[in-house]
Amino acid sequence: MSKIEKNLIIDPDIDEAVEYVEVWEDVVSIKDLVLSLIICSITTLGAYFIAPNEPPKPLFFGLFGAILGFAICSILIKPKRILESAKDGK
Amino acid sequence: MDLTLLISMIAAALIGTALYTIIGIVPGTDETAVIAPITLALVLAGIEPIVVLTFYLSAIIAHKLTDSVPVAVAGIPGGVMATPMVEHALVLKRYGESDTSIRKMVSGSVIGTLVSVPISLLLASALIPVSDVIKDYANPLLFAGAVLLALLSKNRWLALIIIIPFALLIQGLRSLYWSLNIVPEGTNVFISFFLGITIGPVIITLFDLLNKEKRTSLVRNRKNTIVFNETKQDKGFPNPFKILSPKEIGLSSLASAIGSFTFILSAVGTTTLIGELFSNREKDPVKKSSLAIACMEALANATYISGSLIPLIALGIPLSSVALGPANALFNAPPVFTLEHNLHHILSMGDFLWATLIGIGISLVLTYFVIVRYSKQICTFVFKWIPHEAILGLFLGLVLLLAFMDAGWMNIGGVLLIGLVAGVLHRWGVNFGVQFMVLYSAPWIISILA
Numbered sequence: 372m373s374k375i376e377k378n379l380i381i382d383p384d385i386d387e388a389v390e391y392v393e394v395w396e397d398v399v400s401i402k403d404l405v406l407s408l409i410i411c412s413i414t415t416l417g418a419y420f421i422a423p424n425e426p427p428k429p430l431f432f433g434l435f436g437a438i439l440g441f442a443i444c445s446i447l448i449k450p451k452r453i454l455e456s457a458k459d460g461k
Numbered sequence: 462m463d464l465t466l467l468i469s470m471i472a473a474a475l476i477g478t479a480l481y482t483i484i485g486i487v488p489g490t491d492e493t494a495v496i497a498p499i500t501l502a503l504v505l506a507g508i509e510p511i512v513v514l515t516f517y518l519s520a521i522i523a524h525k526l527t528d529s530v531p532v533a534v535a536g537i538p539g540g541v542m543a544t545p546m547v548e549h550a551l552v553l554k555r556y557g558e559s560d561t562s563i564r565k566m567v568s569g570s571v572i573g574t575l576v577s578v579p580i581s582l583l584l585a586s587a588l589i590p591v592s593d594v595i596k597d598y599a600n601p602l603l604f605a606g607a608v609l610l611a612l613l614s615k616n617r618w619l620a621l622i623i624i625i626p627f628a629l630l631i632q633g634l635r636s637l638y639w640s641l642n643i644v645p646e647g648t649n650v651f652i653s654f655f656l657g658i659t660i661g662p663v664i665i666t667l668f669d670l671l672n673k674e675k676r677t678s679l680v681r682n683r684k685n686t687i688v689f690n691e692t693k694q695d696k697g698f699p700n701p702f703k704i705l706s707p708k709e710i711g712l713s714s715l716a717s718a719i720g721s722f723t724f725i726l727s728a729v730g731t732t733t734l735i736g737e738l739f740s741n742r743e744k745d746p747v748k749k750s751s752l753a754i755a756c757m758e759a760l761a762n763a764t765y766i767s768g769s770l771i772p773l774i775a776l777g778i779p780l781s782s783v784a785l786g787p788a789n790a791l792f793n794a795p796p797v798f799t800l801e802h803n804l805h806h807i808l809s810m811g812d813f814l815w816a817t818l819i820g821i822g823i824s825l826v827l828t829y830f831v832i833v834r835y836s837k838q839i840c841t842f843v844f845k846w847i848p849h850e851a852i853l854g855l856f857l858g859l860v861l862l863l864a865f866m867d868a869g870w871m872n873i874g875g876v877l878l879i880g881l882v883a884g885v886l887h888r889w890g891v892n893f894g895v896q897f898m899v900l901y902s903a904p905w906i907i908s909i910l911a
Contacts, residue, residue, distance in 0.1 A: 411854035
């Protein structure tokens, strides 16, 4: 690899454009967190409101909405963790 | 016991185990915040009480064991209860013994369970006569519990002083809802306030992000680097009693027995205190750390089992930090359960035995199998594919839903307020136990003061 090429490779761990923040002992990006909060709120409350109005159906729909939101976010958002492996004793 | 019920119980145990094997591994998740809302949802959905109990028991066993797995695999705790084990796992890693961590953990967990289930059941049966007396004094007892836990917390004077103002906040919101006719007078909004407290630490961090000065200190440009230890996976199924040395078996059994008797106290506190106490006398660093890990994992299981089963079977009121936290929905989830009508009143001793046998039995065997064989694969899967953002979204979605169901749109603001105050208190070292006890005894405290 030539010198120039090497300089072009950006360290994947550092990304100046993205703001990361630690919430609940793990790192998230603020933009993705907002996105996820919006998606999950909409799916959860949305499912709750379209449910037939006979208990406990609204609750079940709401729960399903929450899980649906979780699934959508898991597909859309990439975890901000970098996995490396190390030998013992280091 | 009829067959359909038995099948639903087995299914509940399997689902609980699978779900919490994954959730347990996710870094940083607090036990109360992940177990309470889902148990609550099942209770409110009208699932048979004995099936909910089976689900809950399988969930705590799976969660307790799997939240320590990332400690051994990558040196990061999967939950609050696993935090005290981190330094010992790091010592073992330094000496090239990462494999040992996992094996000692799973074996410790088996010992803790086997010791604490019979002790909890016996202790509970012994305490049953007391429950008639306790019934009349539930409120003062919960208040006394709040004072006791406040005295034991990190900043005891702060925690003591905060009891009355926090009770005022809770009752203040409730009477506002009554006077606005949002909920009928006398109905205590409980579930969503409970969740507000649980999710408080997250809410306050989210508010910090909106605060410009705080934000600059919080933001960083780095992802989270997780270093995996290279471990060999076991091919067969090692006998847990052979993995531990006789000394480790003896001490972790003794620790579990003590942990079962001190069921009222904080589970994390007991685990750290007794775990360190028992391992401190061992001088050799490797032996000391593996002893500490075995004892702590045994204790974690023991405190959770005793803290759930004893108050449920004997008392009917949540007089332990575990009962107030993760097991809360089994005691109070209006309109389905109240302090006068909950699992304690509904289920017989036989029902409790069945639920324990199926819930704990299935979960222990399955997690043992899965962790001994696939700990690394599961960690890799969770770390690689489950974004933390989605988990936060899921739980805030649930809080939003239950807040709205409790008392409409206005209550979303109310829960946010409670979460904000609870988050500040948590940051100041006032533990969840104190806050939950105040939540329970608020109506009584205010009626005494008025």
